[in-house]
Amino acid sequence: MKQFVGQNVKRKEDHRLLTGSGKFVADIRIENMVEAAILRSPYAHARIKNIDVSQAKNHEGVLDVIISDDLEGNVKPFTEFVEFTLPPQLEADIKPIIKQNPEPMLAQHKVTFVGQAVAIVLAEDRYIAEDALGLIKVSYEPLPVVTDPYETIKDDAPVIHPHLGNNIQSHFEVKVGNIDHAFSQANHILKTRIKTPRVSGNPLETRGVIAEYQERNQQLDVWSSTQVPFMVRSYLSKLVGLVEGNIRVVAPDVGGGFGPKCAVYPEEIIIPYLAMKYKRPVKWIEDRLEHMQSTRHSRDQVHDVEVAFRNDGTILGLKDQFLLDNGAHNSFALCCAYNSAAHLRGMYHIPNYDITGRIVLTNKTPNVPYRGAGRPEAVYVMDRIIYMIADKLNLDPVEVSMRNFVRPEQMPYETGIFYRDGANMVLENGDYVKSLQQAMKIAGYEEFRQQQEETRKNNKNIGIGFSSYIEGTGIGPFEGAAVKVDSTGHILVGVGSSPHGQSHETTLSQICADVFGVNPEQVSVRAGDTSLLPYGVGTFASRGAVTAGSAVHGASKQLREKFLLIAGEMLGVTIDELEMHSGKVYLKHSPSQFVTLQEIAQAAKPGPRCKVPKGIEPGASATYYFVPPTVTFSSGFHVAVVEVDKETGFVDILRYIVVHDCGRVINPKIVDGQIQGGVAQGIGGALYEEIIYDKNGQLVTGTYMDYLIPTAMEVPEVEMGHQEFLSPHNPIGIKGVGEGGAISPPAAIANAVCDAMRPLKIEINSLPISPNKLRSLIEEAENAESVLK
């Protein structure tokens, strides 16, 4: 029978999105709705002496102006998201210090970053609401600003949140083996500082929230452009003190998320609260300037690394002390920071390992996970080190990688640390050596080296760089699915995981269709709505296909079993005499006798005609929650081929190659699309994107004129190779693929640029590789060289 998992089934989502009939939050209109605009702080750090809203309140068309005092006693602040608290065994191992860092919904007494919400205007339309923002008078008393992660940890630094004592919000240590012994055995020790800049996920759709309250049944409906509707519901309930069951949160069509929409934001709490308070629907749609300022950023790590290795390139030990500049608040515990610590060794066998991570606070917008969530930072550090070792020993970096890879015969490979979910971190399968070989074959490595020699003679600088990654994907704690067959025989699937471009409606229908032996067209998948299931988690951390896919598989199988039992009653036989395919249940020995899914669904209804065996609940539905034992490790190998214009510092990507393993591929086109799109974002992080604050904490990159997102001119077509090592941790063998594409490009491209400029021995240990930065490095290297001569 035809299987749909593994095939390029066309996307169900496309028709509405291509015809403009999709529904994003901003497209929703409700009668009698008011619109909100938000006054945001122009200061990075200042005391609020007074807010005068009288003129704004009297402006025609304004319903009200809300400041922090108006929320007092009604809306609680954010503290730490419980979803990100550490499991006890991990806590015992790394002995973290995590200080509670509550974030008020609206700035209270003082502001701590530019863009922090200070006041909200509700008005008849957005134009009037914005008019009224200009009439609010706030008097600020500026306070000393700290924007540098090293300055902020000094004893005399201004303390942003005085109750914390200082600006070090979290601290933890991860240790494996005996680091001192490893360093004492080494032939070489290399020390360096490697930085990854602050960037912004920048989905093309900004955030937005609409809320409507019905007094009749105390029902609160909220539409939000979020990756995590269940989390929004939960915090609305907790912080506003509402019955959770009376809240429905819907993420309609969502125009990209990439991590920043995985947080719960103050607006998602206040807008619904105001809809209840004023008994009018309220709409707030973020504009791009607000987005650049107040939607959470990411990355922003600085690593001080020391690595001990032998003459042949074998790494004996690695020490790392890193700082994550989290901006003014952190509600995500150790999420990105621990991801970095856990993934830093990547595909490499490094038996001795000593890492100290500190999350520090500065007067910047808070950070959250963004595509890769701590891994692009770690991979950048590790793969720059591989290249620096190669340089030091005059070896080919491929050789250094090969010497240090975890080899297939070592799998499953115990890393000696816990994963963030509390399970032992084990690389379960894969062949990293073959991955590298496959990538080098596609790249034509040997030929490239010859070509490189030739082009150097003509004063052209081409280079090749690679990077490898592993990624723990499909993290729990669970994801659910409810599958039912309606009275027309159509199958309806509801999932807790909430998509924003990942194609859930298509891929999950493929999984369900295979279980029932029907065409995916006979299956409708709904997601992004808390009314579909009692519990759900969301889409982030490359978890959708793994967790929701497995939940759909589990629920479909349960319902299939139930349908076989009902069919047995209908046909008067036992279940082992039956088989299900093509949407029907047949008698094995007499295939002309069958009952259809539609007939079975009707026979499942309660009542006198019910054919559900005794002891089983009537009904044609099943709900299943998939609880993964732990994450599953995807991996990949990236190769960048670049040309550097030495005179301008401009980097042109000539080729980009990815070989990856994401276990079972549900839909090849969609998987390839995730990789290609991820690489584009990674190229942004490598060459163009950087959120910059000046020393006063003013955001310098507040528009797309300053924050450069790659266009079609900058992104090459990615050449791909595939490996398929099935995951043992879920029934379909899936590993996640959402983030992999974005993890390695900064390292691969930086290495390629260093390789192109190799005669000059430049080291690119900070990003992005902008033309002016690269020009300075080239100039410095040329000067150093001429001094040596």
Place this chain on the structure above:
Amino acid sequence: MSYSNVKIKVNGKVIEKEIESRWLLSDFLRDKLGLTGTHVGCEHGVCGACTVLLNGEPVRSCLMLAVQADGLEVETVESLAEEDGTFHPIQQAFANNHALQCGFCTPGFLMSVKNFMETHPDLPTDDEIREAISGNLCRCTGYSNIIKAVKEAYVLKC
């Protein structure tokens, strides 16, 4: 507040309305006419999500006032498919090539590509397509499937 009368042919239908003179064309299309297929991504003319055709030329509807379109003809993404939902060849090619993921930027791409195909009737090179769509940002697809789709759209249109 100043008000103006506008008479704009939108997707083949003449619309006459009195509106606030300061309304953006994008807000007018979305909020006054309910044509929410045109999306607003950056409101400063860089992302291209709000691209519509004005007398056949691509424009950023977030950088124009609705009154500036008075007496002119506007085409939005809603004009592309047939009434029965049958795709325009460009839409079909986007669907065939997985040239969209979240789909938010897609209407802007479709309108840019429509103008490009009308003004460049011969099959373009990849580089020409890249340049043609370089005014539209996409954060999901990494563009290469969009480039494939544009090439296929030329074939489907023949």
